[in-house]
Amino acid sequence: MSAGDAFDEWARQGKDQGMEERHWHTAKHVLSQMPVEEGDTVLDLGSGSGYAGRALRETRGAGRTYGIDAAAEMVHNARSYTDDRHSGFLRGDFEHLPFADDSVDHCFSMEAFYYAEDPHAVLGELLRVLRPGGTFYCAVNRWEENVYSHEWEELVGVPMVLWSEREYRAAFREAGFHVAGQDRIPDEETEIPPETDFPTEDWETREAMVERYREYGTLLTVGVAP
Amino acid sequence: MSAGDAFDEWARQGKDQGMEERHWHTAKHVLSQMPVEEGDTVLDLGSGSGYAGRALRETRGAGRTYGIDAAAEMVHNARSYTDDRHSGFLRGDFEHLPFADDSVDHCFSMEAFYYAEDPHAVLGELLRVLRPGGTFYCAVNRWEENVYSHEWEELVGVPMVLWSEREYRAAFREAGFHVAGQDRIPDEETEIPPETDFPTEDWETREAMVERYREYGTLLTVGVAP
């Protein structure tokens, strides 16, 4: 099963909105750091429900935002959630970006990059479409150091990139990006039940759940096009 | 009174260590985001007690760190706190950096930038000494949006830069930096007394103190040399 098919199914079941709600805990902090100025064109790679583009239009005066997603149902849902046609959506593959060279100011991506079959191709494409000084804000909560994310591949049923923090920096640089920084963004909002409720269905111990959400959180790597 | 004289006095009184303790609440988060790799040369502008260079040597394998500070007593104290001679200190003015072009990988600065008489000169000098892709991590807790910082000029007795977040981004770009991001880093550790203790000597209301430390915190602007 391809990522596209899996996510079509998710979108049909309305899981795009569940992801939005969960990812927003972190995404709002990531978005607020981006150096987006009024009028900027911003891309959202693997846009799901499309919340990122909507938020940057509403809060930062982005001129246009485009969400790109391989899954038809995701893109349809995203379009249906907004009347703002400056926040557009298109179906496409982030390894084959349908954007001209230097046409994008900044790019955001949340929990999508690791689905790439060839992540190096994604970075190469981004470097091509970003204008000099444009940033790539790449947020993932599956990565080597976050041991709790290792089992997801089985759960989701598609192969997934599992780089370490150092490997992310190295791959960005190899593609030609400057690495501006890297951070772990904690999720402070996912509710963690009291000690007595553990083990839960998903978590053996409270300690592990705290580590997963409050310590590892989400890995953010920021690249800048030279 | 020049900033140098004021800070000589502070250093003699041991206030450099008090600043280190308070600033560390925030500085550790800022330092951990920097894309410093093993062997890198890192500069600390207005280094005070010199904690930043020591930390980057110990935790990130920086090859050499240099703290530069205008105040003789600050630099003397900083040198006395470490035996690691790869963590060096020198006296100098950050508007006239004594470093060769492209000689520095990254630069950190905490609570120092706003003392510049000509902040644009500092940015120009940094752009000159940073190698392409080098970052400037500029952390200040005095800036326009943080209304609680407006009165400091009177308290410290020297003129101080008071830019807005937008003005920081604009000045970085004007100097030739790419702006990679901007964030407010909360101070989660400064103790805030219970409601009943207010007003305190420094704070009218608990709300104001919470806003100052937990919401405004410290402004971080990240520039990347093209």
Add this chain to the structure above:
Amino acid sequence: MKEDLMDIICCPLDKQELELTVDERDGDDVIDGTLTCTECGERYPIEEGIPNLLPPDMRDDIPA
């Protein structure tokens, strides 16, 4: 898709310019139409307001 997207999109394969044919529109929102690569001639459908710019070999559904 809003028509100003034409300023920045290109063929995902050879990155050349696309030509827009509109079958249905709502103001400057193109609801139905086709994008054709001016170089390789590949055609990309616009359906229900959404351009499908997947490379053709990834396009699993039946184009309009």
Add this chain to the structure above:
Amino acid sequence: MKEDLMDIICCPLDKQELELTVDERDGDDVIDGTLTCTECGERYPIEEGIPNLLPPDMRDDIPA
């Protein structure tokens, strides 16, 4: 100052190379000495292991 600082420091005024004269050292740590600009001739003292590279007009204390 550790001697390898010489690789990257320069005159704060004209950014030209500096020449090191050592009066006292401890291994590769220069404790006392002078840095002289090879271009403008300006001299910068090293005292107690710390080079003073302030521009001369900001140097308020009496040089060694």
